[in-house]
Amino acid sequence: MTCIFCHSITAAQILTETPHFKVIFDIDPIQQGHVLILSKEHLMDLRELSEVQLLELHKLEKAIITIFEQELLVDGVSVIQNNGAIMDEGTHFHVHLVPRYKDDNFWTHQIVNQKEAALETVKLRLKRLAK
Template sequence: MNDECDFCRIVAGEKSAHVLYEDERTVAVLDQHPAVTGHSLVVPRSHEEEVLTIDEATTTAVFETLRCVADALETALDPDGFSVFHTSGPLVGTVEHAHVHLVPRFADDDVTLSLSRDRLDPDDAAELTARVRDAL
């Protein structure tokens, strides 16, 4: 546990949160600054900084909890869909405890998760594909 981490304090029961679900590896809570009703966060109980670098069992647990909570939110709120995302690194966030956002989506919500898009260049794609396959 990191005593300076709000998520660690929530996991330990030292900080108040609206806990939707918890098990031995994860906790799901309502986001304290929700984009929409039902905006939730799934966090591992252990203090890990990155979703992409936690051990396989914890990664699996995080996404199983995500699915469980999404099913419950589907029943409770009847959303039109969900956005699921996490951010990584200092350019995109200030929370240093791995977490995944689960955001119920509604036709009339003001949530924007847009990315500027471009066309995939076939030569660039072939080069990147080769580099990634080599890394795997």
């Protein structure tokens, strides 16, 4: 399948770009101003980004959040990274920045089928990261 992020984004859709990323409005926004940060390379996982790309991504997120705070008067921003097999078919690694407001009911309508998880093992591995 052809990746829509690699082949279907037009110059007119691009709000801004950096050497490794481009920013567009989401075509199905959760909230007004909802943007996507798309990697210019067809990468499927956050872990494929170089250290340079990771730093660039976080600086871009920070700049966009600042604009949201100044222009949209948000109460906060949810940053959601999509990578791996859970992404929609025909896409690659991307980040959602969703403007948030108190009482916007963002989490209210989330219905998630809970899966059993080995949380004690995760907890132990996370503790080892700090050492």
